[in-house]
Amino acid sequence: MLQNDSILTTISTARTDTIAVHSAKPQTPYEVLRLLPKDATPAQQDSAIQEWFEPKEIHYSSRPDTLHLPGQERPRDLKEVNLPHYYRENFFSNNTMYHPELSTERIGTSGTPIPYSFQNDSFVTGILIICFLLITFVLSRISDFLLRQAKHFFSTQKSEQTLTETGSEIKFQFLFLFITCLLYALLYFFYTTHFIANTFIFSSEYILLVIFSGAIISYMVIRMLLYTIVNNTFFTNKKNLQLQESLLLITSLEGVALFPLVLLMAYFQYPLQNAIIYTVTILIFAKILTFYKSYTIFFNQKGGFLQIFLYFCALEMIPLIVLWSGLLVITENLKINI
Known part of the structure; x- marks a missing residue:
């Protein structure tokens, strides 16, 4: 007090x-x-306010609500649950602007669409994750076999030797072949969207990616068939198996070398010019290894130096040139000319 x-x-x-x-x-x-x-x-502040201000009785208006048509009864609250349906109907009841759950046409000018990017594509991200898991799994299963193949690759023994392969090892190598084709298709798609065109007749980029993958897989299958037909015609079956083992090894190593490049281009905006140089270097190195292995298996004798060039150009370079020309023709026919 x-x-x-x-x-x-x-x-x-x-x-x-x-x-x-x-x-x-x-x-x-x-x-x-x-x-x-x-x-x-706070009690002292309240006492001070009561000292200055005296509360007065509030007198609410007793006049009737006239915000409705004269002669009509007072409108009912629309929030009532038991309100009849005809009370809720009005002139704008069927207007789509009052019903956002209904599909309506957009009003105004559409903005510039966001360009396609692999960074925001969950489908391509899933493919790359699957490729990474498959490469890791395959390397963990056949790493010893690949090391033995690498040691045997540069063997200079003249005797015809082949490594014993199990069915699972052959399947894993063909899986590597498929991954390599898919990575080459992704790299060509990068090249196409950057240098040729970024709009095509398909509504989805996945269709174009499937077409590129199918063309490259067809090239790999046709190349192996040509090697098999020619080698079985002029050489023994054992030498043909030696070359097929070497080609599978080279293709598998190509896929392992290209996978980091695809990741850099898809998610780290790696310069495309450097990527082209890297890809061409890997491709040239693979062709050199193929040339070397073909020479040591089939033409490692006197007088076979000229034949190796004809053999290599006919079975390796010409199919590669046909593949590149075919991809360019496919891209030219599928792009939209603006």
Whole structure:
């Protein structure tokens, strides 16, 4: 009580001083609180406000609501659950602007569409993740066999030797072949969208990617068939198996070398010019290894130096040139000329 009395005394003094200075009473509680000391408690602030302001009885209007048509009964609240359906109907009931759950045509000018990017493509991301898992799984299963193949690859023995392969090892190598074809298709798709065109007659980029993959897989199958037909005609079956093992090894190593490049281009915006140089280098190195192995298996004798060039150009370079020309023709026919 003493504290409250002191506060009221202070307020009265402040009130007298305020009236003397301003000759007007505070109009808001904020002005009353400014008259109190900074350490005033909430109870003291409430007492001060009640000292200045006296609550009055609120008189609500008793006039009827006239916000409806004359002669009609008072409108009912639309929030009522049991309200009949005809109460809810009005002139705008069927307007689609009041029903966002219904499909409507967009009003206004459409903006510039976001360009396609592999970074935002979950399908391509899933393919790359699957490729990574498959490469890791296959390397964990046949890493010893690949090392033995690599050691046997540069063997200079003249005797015809082949490595014993199990059925699972052959399947894993063909799986590597498929992954390599898919990575080459992705790289060519990057090249196409950057240098040739980025709009095609298909509504989905996946169709174009499947076409490129199918063309490259067809090239690999046709090349192996040509090697098999020619080698079985002029050489023994055992030498043909030696070359097929070497070709599968070279193709598998191509896929392992190209996978980091595809990741860099898809998610880290690696310069395409550097990627082309890297891809051409890998391709040239693979052709050199193929040339070397063909020479050591079939033409490692006197007088076979000229035949190896004819053999290599007919079975390796000409199919590669046909593949590149075919991909260019396919792209030219599928792109949209603006």
